[in-house]
Every structure is written in C-alpha cells, then in structure tokens.
Amino acid sequence: MKVKSGGFLRALAAAAVIGAVAAGIATSSASAEGSSSAAGSSAHRDAHPERVVHGREDFSFSTVNALVGTSPVLVRGTVLSAEPGRKVGSAEDGGIDQARNVKLRVDAVMKNSGYEVPSTITVEEWGWDGAGNAYQMEHLTWSQVGDTGYFFLDKDVMLTTWRYVSSQGRVLVKDGLTKSSADPEGPLFPLIEGRTNTDFYAELKRLLDPANAGQLTVLPQPVPANGDQQNEVPDDGASEPVPDDSTNDGSEPTPYPSST
Amino acid sequence: MKSSRRLMAVVAVSAALALSVPFTAHAGHDDNGTDPDNRNQAVKGFSLTTNGTKAMNHGKSQLERSVITTSWGGGDIEVYDSNYGDNGWHGKADCTDWNALWTSCDIMRVRFNTYQYKTASQWKSLGCHEFGHTGDLGHRSRSNDTDNNSCMRVEIWPQYYDQHDLNAIKAGT
Numbered sequence: 001m002k003v004k005s006g007g008f009l010r011a012l013a014a015a016a017v018i019g020a021v022a023a024g025i026a027t028s029s030a031s032a033e034g035s036s037s038a039a040g041s042s043a044h045r046d047a048h049p050e051r052v053v054h055g056r057e058d059f060s061f062s063t064v065n066a067l068v069g070t071s072p073v074l075v076r077g078t079v080l081s082a083e084p085g086r087k088v089g090s091a092e093d094g095g096i097d098q099a100r101n102v103k104l105r106v107d108a109v110m111k112n113s114g115y116e117v118p119s120t121i122t123v124e125e126w127g128w129d130g131a132g133n134a135y136q137m138e139h140l141t142w143s144q145v146g147d148t149g150y151f152f153l154d155k156d157v158m159l160t161t162w163r164y165v166s167s168q169g170r171v172l173v174k175d176g177l178t179k180s181s182a183d184p185e186g187p188l189f190p191l192i193e194g195r196t197n198t199d200f201y202a203e204l205k206r207l208l209d210p211a212n213a214g215q216l217t218v219l220p221q222p223v224p225a226n227g228d229q230q231n232e233v234p235d236d237g238a239s240e241p242v243p244d245d246s247t248n249d250g251s252e253p254t255p256y257p258s259s260t
Numbered sequence: 261m262k263s264s265r266r267l268m269a270v271v272a273v274s275a276a277l278a279l280s281v282p283f284t285a286h287a288g289h290d291d292n293g294t295d296p297d298n299r300n301q302a303v304k305g306f307s308l309t310t311n312g313t314k315a316m317n318h319g320k321s322q323l324e325r326s327v328i329t330t331s332w333g334g335g336d337i338e339v340y341d342s343n344y345g346d347n348g349w350h351g352k353a354d355c356t357d358w359n360a361l362w363t364s365c366d367i368m369r370v371r372f373n374t375y376q377y378k379t380a381s382q383w384k385s386l387g388c389h390e391f392g393h394t395g396d397l398g399h400r401s402r403s404n405d406t407d408n409n410s411c412m413r414v415e416i417w418p419q420y421y422d423q424h425d426l427n428a429i430k431a432g433t
Contacts, residue, residue, distance in 0.1 A: 055352030060414035094340030222376035230374035232310035238381035243422035
C-alpha cells in the first residue's frame, strides 16, 4: 500500500508513476540498504517505504506521561546505520516480512527498568514484505542515518530484540524541534510535535524525576495466551448496543459530498 | 535530457492536479486506511483459528452494514492468523496488490496475532477494526468518538462501526 494520508499523497504517488512511464525511465530500487536485482545477484528490496501497514497495537498513548511510564526503556540516541534484518513469517501465515535493523548510538539512557542498555543497540523497524516491497508501520517513517532523538523502547519476551514500544515511540529532533512518529490526527501528536528540544527534554526529566515516582501512568501489559486460548476463547457474554445513526460524538460532519 | 526531464515534470504535476480532484472530499479518519477497488468484496480465511474465524466473520458482517457488500471467496480480502509473537501488535491490514496507479487495492491482507490473550468480544472488535482499514478507515480517538462506540478506536474495544464510520466508508470507497 502506498504511503497515503489523503488524496494529495495518493495523487502524488500516482503522478510519480505516470511521470516515470511518460519519461520512459525505469525506476531503480537499489541502494546501500537495498540490494540490486540486476543479473540475479540477489533479491529486490525497495530503498524507501512506499506503503503503510495499518493496525492495532498493544499500546496507544494519548499522553507523554503514559508513553514514558509504559516504555521500559527510554534512550536519547543517534542512528548510525540501517540494514536489512531478520525474516519472519511464512506463506501459510500470510507472507514473509523482513525487519530493518537500525543501529543506534546511545547518547544517554534516561530510563532502563533494569535492562542492560549498551552503548550501541539495534532497534527493529519494519520493513519489507516477501517481494521486497518496503513499508512502514503506521506513521513511523524509516529512521535515517544521522537522525537523533528520543527512542521509547521495549524488548520482546525472549529478550532478544529491541523494538519501539509502539509506532508512537520515536521523537526525533530536527533543527532543535521535536518530530513525533504518532498519528498526526491522534491525541499524542500535538503534545509532542514542534516543541523545542529543551522543553521536551525538561518534561521527560520531570516525569522521570524520582521525586515524581508514582505519578507515571503505566498501561496494562499484554498477557500471552496459552495454546488453547490462542485457538479459542470462550464467549465472554459481553454485549453492547449496535450504534444508532447519531454522529453527535465529536466527529466531523458527515463526509459529503462523497468522493465517488 | 533537459527536455525529457521537463516533460516528466509537466506530466507529473498535471497528473497530480488531475488525480487530486476526486479525492478532496473526506472527513477526518476516512481515506486513511486502504481504498478497496470496488464495493463488492470477497472474503477468504486461510486456516484460521476459531478466534480468527470469529473475528473475520464479525468484520465481514460489519462491512455489510456499510455500502460495501461482501461474499465468500478469494481475490479481495484475505485473512490470516498465527502466533506472530511478541511484536507489539494485535492485528494489521495492508494491500498486497495495488492497481496500476496505486490509488486502490485489489487484494487486502488482514493478519490477526494470536500471541496476546484477547477476550471473545475483543476478538470481534479486532475483526471489525482490521476490516475497517480495508474499507479505507483510519483510527478514531476519544475526542472524535465521545460516545466510545467505534471499533476504530485503538485504546478501547468497541465491537461495531458507528454512524460516522459508515458514512466515512461511503465517502472513502
């Protein structure tokens, strides 16, 4: 799926294709990160994400407090490199995905929750599908070499892989201002985006101050399902009314005229 | 070379302007999922668990409440589930086969993660949520779903689309 947060981006993507065809040029996906598809040297791998994968994550944060409180690890770091990582999945599971290993120089560990955090760590981003098409998860764009900022991290249950606590878990600093990876239309984004680094850093330090212990919001952790629960859970009897036709819920007016 | 570059730029800008016109009208969270190629979507599950089947069935039934009609079969919405592990997500949806201009999707893929425990009603909510992405819906939040009844929320587990979701599917597909 193309990166699209609206019709304009979609149109730009389409325009790029048309432009390329009209000019009679073939696009190349090779890069230092991707690999050439020429002469069967190795698999095709896009150099940039052109698709967005949407989904429901373990955590969705609406405050900086909850983001800080729920993230086991918070580091300030700089991206040193990025390269293809492990492959997971199978055709039976819906396809293969390949991670993108982002190597971080840890400039400061602001929270570690008992984890050992070395001076360089590798954080998984996503990634590529089995055909080498690159995608990003929600609004978390690919980190670039030289990017610096705050990384809100967790480790998988096997303690083998660093990953973002959610796709909201990266705050880059560009020209002294913060750039959030959260959904621009969600509640967290405006609490972070465009602040001065000094201001945001001060909030993090205040939240992490031992004097404020107990003030942090920690969202419930996901609970692993056992084998039976993975296959089937009993009906919990929970029911709720099917919503009526009201749109008086803070949502925007009925979206007409339709695009079709 | 200069003329060909100029030609490419002109074509690209013209196409952008032309193609942006039909998509300008949308409300907040529609047009943020995946735009299906039509309003008739065939659904097929692949070796699903009982949980995954319930989620798929519920998601399909919720799409039926919208302008999208559904049937059983391959070629439009393909549904998988597995223990994908402790990777931070319950479910996700993406497009595996875009049309030539990448403006709409022929084949959507939905994947449910069985790793985390979910109640039966949460599974239904997840099915509704991921199928909503296939209907071009994005996420909702407390500020624009004050009655907490849209399954496109990401911090609670409602089981249905509300009227705004249904309107948005109509506008976005």
